[in-house]
Amino acid sequence: MIRDESDERLVASAREGDERALDLLIRRHHATAFRLALGIVRDEDLAADVAQDAFVKMVRALDRFRGDARFRTWLLTIVSNEAKGALRKKNRRRESSFDESVPVADSAPALDDQVVARTEGERLRRELRRLPQKQRLAVELRLDEGLGFREIGELIGSSEGAARVNYHHGVKKLRMWMSEVER
Amino acid sequence: MSCDTILDRLPDWVANRLDPVETASIERHLEGCPDCRAEAELLRALRDAGPAQVPVGLEERIHAAARAELAESAGTRPIPLTVESGGATGTPGARRPRSVPSWALGAAAVFVLALGTPLLVDRMEESDASLPVSGEPAIDEPIATVWASADGLIAGAPAIESLTDEELALLLEEFEG
Numbered sequence A: 001m002i003r004d005e006s007d008e009r010l011v012a013s014a015r016e017g018d019e020r021a022l023d024l025l026i027r028r029h030h031a032t033a034f035r036l037a038l039g040i041v042r043d044e045d046l047a048a049d050v051a052q053d054a055f056v057k058m059v060r061a062l063d064r065f066r067g068d069a070r071f072r073t074w075l076l077t078i079v080s081n082e083a084k085g086a087l088r089k090k091n092r093r094r095e096s097s098f099d100e101s102v103p104v105a106d107s108a109p110a111l112d113d114q115v116v117a118r119t120e121g122e123r124l125r126r127e128l129r130r131l132p133q134k135q136r137l138a139v140e141l142r143l144d145e146g147l148g149f150r151e152i153g154e155l156i157g158s159s160e161g162a163a164r165v166n167y168h169h170g171v172k173k174l175r176m177w178m179s180e181v182e183r
Numbered sequence B: 001m002s003c004d005t006i007l008d009r010l011p012d013w014v015a016n017r018l019d020p021v022e023t024a025s026i027e028r029h030l031e032g033c034p035d036c037r038a039e040a041e042l043l044r045a046l047r048d049a050g051p052a053q054v055p056v057g058l059e060e061r062i063h064a065a066a067r068a069e070l071a072e073s074a075g076t077r078p079i080p081l082t083v084e085s086g087g088a089t090g091t092p093g094a095r096r097p098r099s100v101p102s103w104a105l106g107a108a109a110v111f112v113l114a115l116g117t118p119l120l121v122d123r124m125e126e127s128d129a130s131l132p133v134s135g136e137p138a139i140d141e142p143i144a145t146v147w148a149s150a151d152g153l154i155a156g157a158p159a160i161e162s163l164t165d166e167e168l169a170l171l172l173e174e175f176e177g
């Protein structure tokens, strides 16, 4: 069954032009790709564009994938690079299109941050967005996507040890913030 | 297991990613350790609130864009020369149709004869290695334009690179007589 094939086998088939193998790779990884992009650009529409562009670039570079790396890590690295590029472009556009006397729109809280969190989980998700980027990504990638610290390190540009530290610092901060709210 | 080990594994535990043995040993630890339990509760609450939802239709959008790129690049990708991947079992529809004038094939054969097969192999490996990971798409020049160039043999190289498997097989057949 093609459904049970490893990512790496699917890549080999996709490289030969097999569309079903490509579809399956997309089915498996598009959500993680989108959420990683969202974690970096923090804009849903832009994150969707980034995810799409990253998959297109992945296909274009299929021949470069040698199988000594894990496919998911390789794909997510493309997503991460693409997201950082999109963010730079967006910031450049904003700098050039705004009058300097006008306050930067980013200082206003995002719409979903203004909504009152009803459950502890919603409040936690909101607090999560306040963490420094590497800590936030480490928590999201570890908890939501099940990535190991080594893979997370590759994606946030740090060692496995530093990724673990980022994760634990992030969780510790969340615990601290939540206990402050309760008091 | 130490608290550190448990805390590393908790995200997998709350997401039910562990096997029964690991699950049981973590749960045994949690029963006797209020600190790890507090963290487990926090992660559970985070997990229950759920990660961001994927926008409706995004998967289909990606499918369409990626399939189009696959069809596009199947025609321009250098032909792998290794035995196991040389079979090119790709769907015929994915390959972009391209007609090669017979004079171009003949001229390409002259190029191969002039420079020899080893060079051809070198060139292909070289161009494969230089394929950009995230660059712009390779410009797919029409073969006629390439060959009309005054650079003669040098200008012919990309034309050979962009031949399909079938065209190359034909060419090599001709070459080997």
Ligand SMILES: [Zn+2]
Binding pocket: B002, B003, B006, B029, B033, B035, B036, B037
């Ligand atoms: Zn403990």
